[in-house]
Amino acid sequence: MKLVGIAGSIADESYNRKLLTYVASHFTGALDIEILSISDVPMFSQDNDQTEGAPIQYLKRKIEEADGVIMATPEHNHTTTPALKNVIEWLSYKIHPLMNKPVLIIGASYHTQGSSRAQLSLRQILEAPGVGALVMPSDEFLLANVRTAFDEFGNLKDKRTIKFLDAVMGKFTKWVKVLNAMKDNEKKAAWEQEDLTASHPTDTTIDVPMDADDWVEQGATKTNAASGSDYVKLDRGLLTVDQLNWFLNTMPLELTYMDDNDQFIYYNNFLDHDEMLAPRYPKQVGSPMAACHPARAVDHVKQVIWALRNKQTDLIKMPVPGNKINEKYIMHCYHAMRSESGDFKGINEWVLDVWPTVKDYLANTGQMLVNDPNAKVDASASASVKPNAKPAADANASASVKEEAAQPAAAEKPDSGSSASVKS
Amino acid sequence: MYHFIGIVGTNDKKSTNRQLMQYLKKHYAGKATVEIVEIGDLPIFYKEPEHRIPAAAEKLAHKIEEADGVVIATPEYDHAVPAVLSSALAWLSYFVHPFVDKPVMITGASYGALGTSRAQSQLRQILDSPELHARVMPSSEFLLGHSLQAFDENGDLIDPEVIKQLDGLFADFLIFVKYSTKLTHTTEQNKKDAANVNWQQSDH
Numbered sequence: 001m002k003l004v005g006i007a008g009s010i011a012d013e014s015y016n017r018k019l020l021t022y023v024a025s026h027f028t029g030a031l032d033i034e035i036l037s038i039s040d041v042p043m044f045s046q047d048n049d050q051t052e053g054a055p056i057q058y059l060k061r062k063i064e065e066a067d068g069v070i071m072a073t074p075e076h077n078h079t080t081t082p083a084l085k086n087v088i089e090w091l092s093y094k095i096h097p098l099m100n101k102p103v104l105i106i107g108a109s110y111h112t113q114g115s116s117r118a119q120l121s122l123r124q125i126l127e128a129p130g131v132g133a134l135v136m137p138s139d140e141f142l143l144a145n146v147r148t149a150f151d152e153f154g155n156l157k158d159k160r161t162i163k164f165l166d167a168v169m170g171k172f173t174k175w176v177k178v179l180n181a182m183k184d185n186e187k188k189a190a191w192e193q194e195d196l197t198a199s200h201p202t203d204t205t206i207d208v209p210m211d212a213d214d215w216v217e218q219g220a221t222k223t224n225a226a227s228g229s230d231y232v233k234l235d236r237g238l239l240t241v242d243q244l245n246w247f248l249n250t251m252p253l254e255l256t257y258m259d260d261n262d263q264f265i266y267y268n269n270f271l272d273h274d275e276m277l278a279p280r281y282p283k284q285v286g287s288p289m290a291a292c293h294p295a296r297a298v299d300h301v302k303q304v305i306w307a308l309r310n311k312q313t314d315l316i317k318m319p320v321p322g323n324k325i326n327e328k329y330i331m332h333c334y335h336a337m338r339s340e341s342g343d344f345k346g347i348n349e350w351v352l353d354v355w356p357t358v359k360d361y362l363a364n365t366g367q368m369l370v371n372d373p374n375a376k377v378d379a380s381a382s383a384s385v386k387p388n389a390k391p392a393a394d395a396n397a398s399a400s401v402k403e404e405a406a407q408p409a410a411a412e413k414p415d416s417g418s419s420a421s422v423k424s
Numbered sequence: 425m426y427h428f429i430g431i432v433g434t435n436d437k438k439s440t441n442r443q444l445m446q447y448l449k450k451h452y453a454g455k456a457t458v459e460i461v462e463i464g465d466l467p468i469f470y471k472e473p474e475h476r477i478p479a480a481a482e483k484l485a486h487k488i489e490e491a492d493g494v495v496i497a498t499p500e501y502d503h504a505v506p507a508v509l510s511s512a513l514a515w516l517s518y519f520v521h522p523f524v525d526k527p528v529m530i531t532g533a534s535y536g537a538l539g540t541s542r543a544q545s546q547l548r549q550i551l552d553s554p555e556l557h558a559r560v561m562p563s564s565e566f567l568l569g570h571s572l573q574a575f576d577e578n579g580d581l582i583d584p585e586v587i588k589q590l591d592g593l594f595a596d597f598l599i600f601v602k603y604s605t606k607l608t609h610t611t612e613q614n615k616k617d618a619a620n621v622n623w624q625q626s627d628h
Contacts, residue, residue, distance in 0.1 A: 043435065083507075
């Protein structure tokens, strides 16, 4: 079980962070608890929306990936800290990562009260509709007289306190399990299950570290791979590995093979990184999909792979954002590969600029492009991902794909030279 | 005539709580002066190790110290006062104590029907903490719901019933301030107590 811990203090020294650190260390092995920093979060302001900023996106991602959240709050002025309240305001404004997230509140203070009022007010805040956290009821872990509570190694001294903490944490893990089981039953957004970390090895997965720069070389040694003049029997033909490379490296498009474990295992390496339409480095081969895309593209990548894996469609095509009308039309195409028995075996991605082809066609047939007055262009309609998938599996892609791709084609006349030069 | 500090409890430029405070200032100009102050420039509160507070907080503390009372208009975010307001109040009780025994009137405006009821009761609890120890006027609440529709183009409240309620509360507040000046027997002690609530003791 993966949990994240947030201490409600941004002071350099914090007993609540100390308490969280102890909890994380005490349950090592049983629970994976990561402590998140809130020090860089700016003051909440509707006039200066920082939702997309790194500090908020970091917290959002960490919380979304966790099964539950532990918050340790000090008490300021009979309430929780402004710093923690501030974080919750960001996380309930445009985004809602705490929605339906199991939360445990704990707290430490110098006095006998042990942050009792702060915990109560934090509970009220977390249960507000915009936040929607599922705060565990009944048990309150209030660590009083905190200054004398830890030994010199940062461990709690009092055995009864530890025992109570064990009981509270035991109950919380049940709380998390029960709530997450309920959530799984809702089975909304199935694509979220797509595992871009390539953690489900298949019968073709090679046991070599995926992040190794020489993954190909290591893998080749390990599998005693065919090379050079070795023959490979294909459907339909017989080629040496050299011939296969010559063949693939002269394809007029960039080819990439992602296997059924979401691992990037091949591309036709005939262009330098900077010349590629979808730039790749030789050392990237072997990486899991998660390492090939920026965080903001992850949802879209998952949607695309999920749709292909589950036969919602076989082919997804999308133009990249920023294509210039009548200058460039770069397409990314994703084709599901399946075995004879229909099992998903990965994705064949090809990238090419189709504009030169169109230009040739126009030149050779004496035609030109004109605006269609009736056009209701929705170029993204080509991406046949069904439910809520937005096309955007590429590194450059973002939610803006749709707007940019939806510009009417051919706003200007093709230059007269090209249409005049028709031969016939 | 009494002089009050009117705290706009938000950094939102379009807040109806600012409108409410501007209305209070204008509407009661003959009865008291209300100096409107903003808190949007203050950083998020943290325990400054040298016990220093930002210059803007220092200035604000001085103003409150000098004033006869404080009026606060609070929005409600997530069933509570905005972080920016709780942060300002934390600075204003960190080795300074301008609020001790200071008469305070709480108001609030919200877009919805409830008019910040939960934020106000939390604000009461905050102001009641030993570090602040304000004298919040008891048994009074001014909750302005549906605040986007509450003002006309001149910034005046439209509903006469609402104005009547506010007039009553403000008249009561003037009397509350007057009597409060007589409740001084424990003020010295309260100031000492507030100073003794050493922030280092209340945890980092």
